[in-house]
Amino acid sequence: AKGPWTEKAAKLRQVITDVVPIDVHCSQPLAPDVLPPSGADCLVSCFCLESVSPDLPSFTRALGHTRKLLRPGGHLLLIGALGESYYFAGPGVRIPVVPLDEAQVCASLKESGYTLIRLEVYTLPPDMRVGRQWIIREQIENVLTLFF
Numbered sequence: 385a386k387g388p389w390t391e392k393a394a395k396l397r398q399v400i401t402d403v404v405p406i407d408v409h410c411s412q413p414l415a416p417d418v419l420p421p422s423g424a425d426c427l428v429s430c431f432c433l434e435s436v437s438p439d440l441p442s443f444t445r446a447l448g449h450t451r452k453l454l455r456p457g458g459h460l461l462l463i464g465a466l467g468e469s470y471y472f473a474g475p476g477v478r479i480p481v482v483p484l485d486e487a488q489v490c491a492s493l494k495e496s497g498y499t500l501i502r503l504e505v506y507t508l509p510p511d512m513r514v515g516r517q518w519i520i521r522e523q524i525e526n527v528l529t530l531f532f
């Protein structure tokens with residue numbers, strides 16, 4: 385069915401030139417020839433690191449692995465959720481999420497070598513709480529955005 389997303393999908397297909405697998409738990413998360421030798425100018429991670437890390441050390445390590453993909457002076461835009469304990473990847477498929485607070489995220493960033501440029505923490509408005517995780521964890525619907 386046609387809708388606003390049809391147009392957005394078409395635009396995206398015009399600008400995305402490749403889709404490659406990544407595993408943030410590997411010390412080399414991408415295949416060696418994917419990025420230029422100097423590294424990426426910018427990386428964006430959206431609701432990924434906390435939702436694929438079983439605990440805080442694993443989250444911190446994933447940040448460190450990601451940093452190695454950036455060129456010196458490159459930027460990471462990290463978007464994630466605070467205080468989640470799991471999300472539903474499908475009916476009955478509950479994926480554990482490391483529940484982070486702001487201080488833990490800042491400490492993990494520092495430990496993995498990032499310089500924090502900007503931090504924004506906000507609460508989702510009720511009409512955006514459509515995902516099950518937001519319904520289940522209404523008390524912790526803070527979303528964290530970090531710019532490096």
Ligand SMILES: C[S@@+](CC[C@H](N)C(=O)[O-])C[C@H]1O[C@@H](n2cnc3c(N)ncnc32)[C@H](O)[C@@H]1O
Nearest residue numbers: 406407408409410429430431432433435436471
């Ligand atoms: C909660 S979803 C977020 C998806 C999307 N970015 C969004 O904002 O809706 C978490 C994503 O992490 C990806 N993922 C799972 N394990 C991963 C890993 N080891 N390394 C990198 N990404 C992983 C999954 O494929 C999934 O798309």
